[in-house]
Amino acid sequence: MSRAAARQDSSGVYKRLLGYSLPYWKIFAVSVFAMVFFAATDTAFAALMKPMLDGSFVDKNPDTIRFIPLAIIGLFLIRGVTGFISEYGMAWVGRQVINNLRHEMFQQMLRLPTTFYDKTSSGQLISKLTYDVEQVAHASTTALTVMVRDTLTLIGLMAWLLYLNWMLALTFLIAGPFIALLIAYVNKRFRRISGRIQASMGGVTEAVEQAIEGQRVIKIFGGQRHQTGIFDKVNEANRRQQMKMTATREASVPLIQLLAGSALAGIIALATSPEMLKEITVGTFMSFIVAMTMMLAPIKRLTNIHSSIQRGIVAAESIFELLDREAEKDTGALRIERARGAIEYHNVSFAYDTGKGRVLENINLGIEPGQTVAFVGRSGSGKSTLVSLLPRFYDLSIGRITLDGHDIRDLALESLRNQIALVGQEVILFNDTIANNIAYGRGGEVREDEIVRAAEAAHAMEFIRQLPQGLHTVIGEKGVLLSGGQRQRLAIARALFKDAPILILDEATAALDTESERAIQAALEQLVRNRTTLIIAHRLSTIERADVIVVMDRGRIVEQGRHAELLARGGHYASLHRMQFASPQEAAGIR
Ligand SMILES: Nc1ncnc2c1ncn2[C@@H]1O[C@H](COP(=O)(O)OP(=O)(O)OP(=O)(O)O)[C@@H](O)[C@H]1O
Numbered sequence: 001m002s003r004a005a006a007r008q009d010s011s012g013v014y015k016r017l018l019g020y021s022l023p024y025w026k027i028f029a030v031s032v033f034a035m036v037f038f039a040a041t042d043t044a045f046a047a048l049m050k051p052m053l054d055g056s057f058v059d060k061n062p063d064t065i066r067f068i069p070l071a072i073i074g075l076f077l078i079r080g081v082t083g084f085i086s087e088y089g090m091a092w093v094g095r096q097v098i099n100n101l102r103h104e105m106f107q108q109m110l111r112l113p114t115t116f117y118d119k120t121s122s123g124q125l126i127s128k129l130t131y132d133v134e135q136v137a138h139a140s141t142t143a144l145t146v147m148v149r150d151t152l153t154l155i156g157l158m159a160w161l162l163y164l165n166w167m168l169a170l171t172f173l174i175a176g177p178f179i180a181l182l183i184a185y186v187n188k189r190f191r192r193i194s195g196r197i198q199a200s201m202g203g204v205t206e207a208v209e210q211a212i213e214g215q216r217v218i219k220i221f222g223g224q225r226h227q228t229g230i231f232d233k234v235n236e237a238n239r240r241q242q243m244k245m246t247a248t249r250e251a252s253v254p255l256i257q258l259l260a261g262s263a264l265a266g267i268i269a270l271a272t273s274p275e276m277l278k279e280i281t282v283g284t285f286m287s288f289i290v291a292m293t294m295m296l297a298p299i300k301r302l303t304n305i306h307s308s309i310q311r312g313i314v315a316a317e318s319i320f321e322l323l324d325r326e327a328e329k330d331t332g333a334l335r336i337e338r339a340r341g342a343i344e345y346h347n348v349s350f351a352y353d354t355g356k357g358r359v360l361e362n363i364n365l366g367i368e369p370g371q372t373v374a375f376v377g378r379s380g381s382g383k384s385t386l387v388s389l390l391p392r393f394y395d396l397s398i399g400r401i402t403l404d405g406h407d408i409r410d411l412a413l414e415s416l417r418n419q420i421a422l423v424g425q426e427v428i429l430f431n432d433t434i435a436n437n438i439a440y441g442r443g444g445e446v447r448e449d450e451i452v453r454a455a456e457a458a459h460a461m462e463f464i465r466q467l468p469q470g471l472h473t474v475i476g477e478k479g480v481l482l483s484g485g486q487r488q489r490l491a492i493a494r495a496l497f498k499d500a501p502i503l504i505l506d507e508a509t510a511a512l513d514t515e516s517e518r519a520i521q522a523a524l525e526q527l528v529r530n531r532t533t534l535i536i537a538h539r540l541s542t543i544e545r546a547d548v549i550v551v552m553d554r555g556r557i558v559e560q561g562r563h564a565e566l567l568a569r570g571g572h573y574a575s576l577h578r579m580q581f582a583s584p585q586e587a588a589g590i591r
């Protein structure tokens, strides 16, 4: 709907784009200035026809004969220099604008709320930053140059025609309104098709991305044909729309030239009528015809360029739509240096989508500074959701969460997140060295022994030492060059390195073997002493020593207490525990 609204107001899009080039108005002005001269050389060339024919050929004037060749060289010299200046200047401004736009888009991307990413495919987003931006680039450099320069050329030539013989010139102008109507229609069509091309480009990127991400699954489940089918469909849709664009463009050019040509024919017929022939010289006539034929090329380019401009506008709309999206709410101004780590959930209910059911239902929970709280419960019971509300990955629908007594919405986002280190259920690493992954987010100089200490605590140093480049080994995209357990240990090291007062571990040791897990457990026990730790684990053995165990079921807290208490109570926890530690027969209820 926002796209439709934006489309009605394309002048708004122009203005906004222009706003981006405003800081570079000087270069822009120089380019336009150069274009004026460039355009003038065309008119001058047509004008030269008159003295050349009348002077050199008809009157055989020796001055004119000498002057004309020099004038031609001069004209081409001016044309060359001003052509370069205008093209280069426009490209410079255009590229600067694009650079800024991309920068803004990237910044905006980092500010967008998690819900945006839940709903947008990364392929579509990547396509915006690559394809869409390039369309704007083309429209605002090449297309704009052609537009300004050729329009100026047309104005210059037209002025010359009017000067030579206004009656003949006006005849030519009759074609104008018809051409304008045609261009208006064609433009509308260009814009419609551009939108579809853009969407299909997003589709292509998306299909490629899915195939890259899922390559192993595709191979083992034999999904090649299915995946190719999906790709071919978007690829074909793209081809079809591109061809429609080409057809419209290439049909409009000869149509417009036909209109202009008819006007030309009309003029020749008029000019060669006996009354006219008496009035005008050969030079005037030739100059007139040359000027008119010289108008055909700019007209053609101008018609052609409209498709680029429409593409650019549609792309700019899509870019602005991204830029105008609401960023994460960051209205809190309170900053805390280092939190004590007291966390309270008050009547917290949460739904990912307003229409859909609640994932958390009336959660009340108090966590004291330095406590280790473990969350257990069936898959999908809302554990990850509960902890992800604390760094405000999602905003609460109902209730409130406090940190050291402050509502987390009153804290500046950055300050809140500074207090939290997290190892998520899915390990995310960057294609960089191990050292940089561990010290991630910390600007400035980082001492290597600090990194080593974190890596030791996470039991990562053992495998890091084995690597030929040690801490300086590059680990590949998402850490593909490491094993699952190694990746997880790096993620733990990164969290420990941050040394935040709150530590969230969501299945942080799930990929580790029992031995490494025990070892990390021991290290963690040291580390969790002076910080509040929220830990989610399916393997109950890892959380037996937690200060509080919170048992969740279908978005509610159903039990809470220490390991021994909960076991003795014989409720949910006790039965979960029995299932994990019992033999399969016992688990099935056969005692
Ligand atoms: N980004 C999301 N958008 C919409 N629904 C979601 C999203 N993430 C989770 N859910 C839904 O919320 C519910 C709780 O999910 P959550 O990830 O909190 O469970 P969990 O207890 O961590 O499970 P697990 O032990 O499997 O990790 C699930 O029913 C899930 O379908």
Ligand SMILES: [Mg+2]
Binding pocket: 383, 384, 385, 425, 506
């Ligand atoms: Mg989870």
